[in-house]
Amino acid sequence: SWTPEHFVDSMVLALQHTIGPDDKVILGLSGGVDSSVAALLLHRAIGPRLHGIFVNNGLLRKDEFESVLHSYKDLGLNVRGVDASQEFYAALAGISDPEGKRKAIGRTFVEIFDQEAQKVAGARWLAQGTIYPDVIESVSVKGPAVTIKSHHNVGGLPEKMNLKIVEPLRALFKDEVRQVGDALELPHNILHRHPFPGPGLGIRILGDVTPHKVDLLQRADAIFIDGLREFGLYEQVWQAGVMLLPIQSVGVMGDERTYEQVVALRAVTSVDGMTADWAHLPYDFLAHVSNKIINQVRGINRVVYDISSKPPATIEWE
Numbered sequence: 323s324w325t326p327e328h329f330v331d332s333m334v335l336a337l338q339h340t341i342g343p344d345d346k347v348i349l350g351l352s353g354g355v356d357s358s359v360a361a362l363l364l365h366r367a368i369g370p371r372l373h374g375i376f377v378n379n380g381l382l383r384k385d386e387f388e389s390v391l392h393s394y395k396d397l398g399l400n401v402r403g404v405d406a407s408q409e410f411y412a413a414l415a416g417i418s419d420p421e422g423k424r425k426a427i428g429r430t431f432v433e434i435f436d437q438e439a440q441k442v443a444g445a446r447w448l449a450q451g452t453i454y455p456d457v458i459e460s461v462s463v464k465g466p467a468v469t470i471k472s473h474h475n476v477g478g479l480p481e482k483m484n485l486k487i488v489e490p491l492r493a494l495f496k497d498e499v500r501q502v503g504d505a506l507e508l509p510h511n512i513l514h515r516h517p518f519p520g521p522g523l524g525i526r527i528l529g530d531v532t533p534h535k536v537d538l539l540q541r542a543d544a545i546f547i548d549g550l551r552e553f554g555l556y557e558q559v560w561q562a563g564v565m566l567l568p569i570q571s572v573g574v575m576g577d578e579r580t581y582e583q584v585v586a587l588r589a590v591t592s593v594d595g596m597t598a599d600w601a602h603l604p605y606d607f608l609a610h611v612s613n614k615i616i617n618q619v620r621g622i623n624r625v626v627y628d629i630s631s632k633p634p635a636t637i638e639w640e
C-alpha cells in the first residue's frame with residue numbers, strides 16, 4: 323500500500339537514476355507546499371545540484387519572503403532569493419484590469435526567473451511542483467490566468483536553455499503531498515499554509531497596484547491571519563485573506579471626520595477550491611480583527627466581511 327515513506331524512497335531512487343551524476347536542476351520556489359516538497363525531494367536525491375530560485379514579487383504577505391527564505395536555508399536547501407519587487411511594481415504601474423495585472427505579473431516573473439536561471443551554468447533540468455490536479459487541470463483559475471500559475475511560469479526557458487522537465491509530484495493529490503512533506507520534515511508553517519494565488523496581493527488590491535497600497539494590505543492581512551492563528555481558527559479554513567477595495571468611505575476619529583479605504587475580509591471552507599462556502603467565523607473574532615485593523619492601520623476606517631459562496635462568487639475578488 324502507498325505510504326509517504328515508500329514514495330520518498332522510491333522517488334529519490336528514480337530521481338537519482340534519471341538525473342545524470344553531474345546534472346544541475348533549477349526549481350522555482352514559491353513558499354507554497356508543492357514547490358517546497360518538490361525541493362526537499364530533489365535535495366534528498368541530488369543535494370546542492372538542486373538550484374532553487376525564490377522570487378520576491380513584492381506581492382507576498384508581510385515578511386513572508388524573509389521568513390520563508392530563512393526556513394529554506396535552515397532546511398539546507400541551495401536557494402537563491404531574488405528581490406524583484408521594484409520590477410513588478412514598475413510593470414504594474416497604472417494597470418487596473420485583473421487580466422492585465424495577471425499578465426504583467428506573469429511576464430515579469432518569466433523575465434526575472436529566466437535571468438536567474440541563466441546564471442546556473444550547466445543546468446540540464448527544470449523541476450516543477452506540478453501535482454495531479456494541475457495535470458488534469460481541475461483547479462479552476464479564471465480565464466487565461468491558468469497560463470500563469472506559478473509552475474506554468476517558465477516561458478521559453480526549457481527550449482532556450484535546452485532543459486528537460488522533471489515533475490516528481492505529478493501523481494500526487496494535495497493531501498498526499500502534505501504527507502510526503504511531513505515525512506521529509508517540512509516545517510509545520512509551510513506544510514499547513516493556506517493556498518495563495520501566484521499573482522499574490524496584486525489581485526487582492528482592486529484597481530491599480532502601488533507600493534503604498536501593498537503596504538496597507540500587508541498590514542491588514544497580517545492582523546487577520548495572525549488573529550486566525552491566535553484564535554485556533556487558521557486550520558479550520560481553507561483559505562483567508564483581505565481585499566483592499568477601491569473606494570473610500572466616511573468615518574469619524576475623535577472630532578474629525580475621516581474619508582479612508584475599506585477592506586473586506588474573506589475566509590472560506592472548501593475541499594478543493596472548486597466550490598467554497600464562506601467561513602462562519604465567530605462574531606467575537608471578527609470584532610477583534612476589525613478593531614485591530616482600524617486602530618492600527620492608518621488609512622483604513624471600515625472593515626466588512628464577505629458572505630458569498632462559490633459559485634456564483636469566486637474566492638478571490640479579481
Ligand code: XMP
Pocket residue numbers: 424462463464467468470471472517518519520521561595632635636637638639640
Ligand atoms: P477563485 O478566485 O477562482 O480561486 O475561486 C480558486 C483558487 O485559485 C487561486 N487563484 C489563483 N492561483 N494564479 C494562481 O496561482 C491565479 O491567477 C489565481 N487566481 C485564483 C485562488 O487563490 C484560490 O485558491
